[in-house]
Amino acid sequence: MTKVKYYYDPDTLSYRKIEPKKSKKIRNILLFSAGSILSGFLGLLLLLNVNILNTPKELSLQREVKNYELQFEILDRKMQQMDEVLANIEERDNNIYRIYFEANPIPEEQRRAGFGGVNRYKSLEGFNNSDMIIETTKRMEIIQKQMVIQSRSLDEITKLAAEKEKLLASIPAIQPVNNAELTRMASGFGWRSDPFTKARKMHWGMDFTAPRGTPIYATGDGKITRADNRASGYGKHIRIEHGYGYMTIYAHLSRYNVKRGQEVRRGDLIGFVGSTGRSEAPHLHYEVWKDGERINPINFYYGSLTAEEFENMLKYASQENQSLD
Known part of the structure; x- marks a missing residue:
């Protein structure tokens, strides 16, 4: 509340209220309004650029993004484990099973081949984490291809094993008379x-x-x-x-x-x-x-x-x- 000011009037021997000029009133109102608008604008900029206060929706989205990042980390670790297991199976496949059954090893370039041609990942571009999503998708598809190749190889090994068993049973291996x-x-x-x-x-x-x-x-x-x-x-x-x-x-x-x-x-x-x-x-x-x-x-x-x-x-x-x- 604005303080009321008085002055002493010697003619009337009394105190009179000082009335502010109209122009001054208008100036004060304008200054106050300008100051308020400027303060509000600065406060809005501060809120928009500093995460001091977020809406419930923004907080939910942030939690969702963090959850996705965590899931990608877990997926990456699982794919790394799958790579190690597949590498172990492939090594045994080439250096034990195929050698034993006299089959040619599968070339490394065939096992590790990627996917050429058109851009298979165009639909995954334009997001904040596009690089991570595309790289993860590539790794998953390569692992899937390796698993298909290894599955076919094991099918072939199973067939070769059956043939080997039949061969071993067919070879003349005992004396014809006791x-x-x-x-x-x-x-x-x-x-x-x-x-x-x-x-x-x-x-x-x-x-x-x-x-x-x-x-x-x-x-x-x-x-x-x-x-x-x-x-x-x-x-x-x-x-x-x-x-x-x-x-x-x-x-x-x-x-x-x-x-x-x-x-x-x-x-x-x-x-x-x-x-x-x-x-x-x-x-x-x-x-x-x-x-x-x-x-x-x-x-x-x-x-x-x-x-x-x-x-x-x-x-x-x-x-x-x-x-x-």
């Missing part, structure tokens, strides 16, 4: 004396001496392609196609326990020892073929013989004696 029923291993693979002509002749298999009727077993999984006596010199014989280029022949049998077209597994009883065809005494003549070539069967007994038994067989097989067929 040692308990075997009289002796009469003759091995190599140059031998022919029992009929006495001439030195290549013997393309191994002869196992055993009593007539001794069981003969399939040495690997396969399919019976022949069980007849129409091959010269072999007499009654069986042929098994094992796949992967392998084939085995069991000759001079007394009788069969299988027929043509039958599927057999390693260890199945397929026939019995005899002395049919060009044979001097009851025995089994056994041959192993690989890719159309006859090879030494002694290299394929790792599935049934002890080290001592194999050493004894090797000693007898290396002797250049007389064969039985």
Whole structure:
């Protein structure tokens, strides 16, 4: 409230109220208004530029932005962990699984390849955190691509493993006659004396001496392609196609326990020892073929013989004696 001022009037011997001039009143009002407007403007600028006071909506938006930033940090850490796990799987895939199954490793540039062509991230531009969003999206897409490549690779490894298991089961790997029923291993693979002509002749298999009727077993999984006596010199014989280029022949049998077209597994009883065809005494003549070539069967007994038994067989097989067929 404005103070009222008085002056002493000597003529009336009394105090009179001092009335301000009208122009002064107007000036004071204008000064006050100008000062108020200026103070308000300065206060508004201060509030707008200094976060002293925020509206509830602004505070909510700030919390939301901070939450997004936190989520991006968590996502970044998770992607880093995924990178480490994927790198470990890829290393084992290239340096263990693929080497074991004889498959070519996947090139690093194929695993780490990005995405070329048009700008895939144009829709993510123009935001305050566009760089961070775009970089995170790129990393996620590259990880997704790596996972797809690795998934396909593991599918291939699974298929190769199944094929490897089938291959290992198909390779002739056991002795066709049990040692308990075997009289002796009469003759091995190599140059031998022919029992009929006495001439030195290549013997393309191994002869196992055993009593007539001794069981003969399939040495690997396969399919019976022949069980007849129409091959010269072999007499009654069986042929098994094992796949992967392998084939085995069991000759001079007394009788069969299988027929043509039958599927057999390693260890199945397929026939019995005899002395049919060009044979001097009851025995089994056994041959192993690989890719159309006859090879030494002694290299394929790792599935049934002890080290001592194999050493004894090797000693007898290396002797250049007389064969039985």
